[in-house]
Amino acid sequence: MRFIDTEQTRDALSFDAVIPALRDAFRDGATVPGRHVHAIQSGTAHGTSLIMPAWSDRGYFGVKIINIFPENTHQGLPGLHATYNLYSARTGVPIAQVDGDVVTVYRTAGAAALGADYLAREDASTLLIVGSGRIAGLVAQAMRTVRPIQRVLVWNVRAAGAESLAEGLRAQGFDAHATTDLEAAARQADIISCATLSTVPLIQGAWLRPGTHLDLIGSFKPDMIETDTACFDGATVYVDTD
Structure with missing residues (x-):
């Protein structure tokens, strides 16, 4: 072996x-x-x-x-x-x-980008990453493979984590910035990718513009939640695996 x-x-x-x-x-x-x-x-x-x-x-x-x-x-x-x-x-x-x-991180970030390739606008160029862990660290690379990502905003519950990830992304050639204003960042983003273990809603449906692609990676148990229910009002939900 x-x-x-x-x-x-x-x-x-x-x-x-x-x-x-x-x-x-x-x-x-x-x-x-x-x-x-x-x-x-x-x-x-x-x-x-x-x-x-x-x-x-x-x-x-x-x-x-x-x-x-x-x-x-x-x-x-x-x-x-x-x-x-x-x-x-x-x-x-x-x-x-x-x-x-x-x-795990390549499969997860890759599947997120595959979903964006089918569902995100062709001209999507601003990405918001919510989270700063290992999966969040690869989301920008994955999304840039399928969309012309030019600007990356990073928010994390610990601001130091967002700063560290943004610094690493700048070293990879991204125009990346940490932010403490999640609402303002969400309102600017073409793609929002959440990779957290949050048990409270982070992204609010009222913040989403028409055409924003919302990618939810982190939740895997019923008590985990990354958005409020308004994000799904009138939405089409795609499931990659039965």
Whole structure:
């Protein structure tokens, strides 16, 4: 069995390749059982573990395990950690263990960009990123693959996180700025991408202009919410997986 570490996984991936591969995967389909969700508690620490299997007729069977501990930010740690194990779907023989953190952020940001490629205006050039974690850090690159993104605004509940992400994006050539005024930023944006673990509404429907593309990445439990319900008034909802 091969062990593919963080650097090797990152070097093997680019959004120019990931987004078309995701387009093909959603079109061709696979067997994707419902994920297992487990609440983890150890002392005062608590988190969620997601176990996500999938397989296809191409002969591969993969299992991704994601551990999400929102309070990690208080320790200076990422809130998400993952591993990905790949097996033969015909024999069960292990093939590889891959850095699941890198796979997760590329898949998630890539799927967000794929959705924008179908749904966002062709001339969308201003992107608002809500959040500053690892997935948020790749959203601008992913969106620039499918739309002419020129300006990036970053808001985060911790202003220092927004400043850090904006600085990193400027180093990549983006006209990026941190903001503390979420409403003003949302009213300017052509694409709003939320990648948070928020349990309170952040984006308000009253702030959205006609034609704004709203991309919600972070919520994965019923108590998580990134927008108010007004964002969905009169909206068309697209679901990428049953």
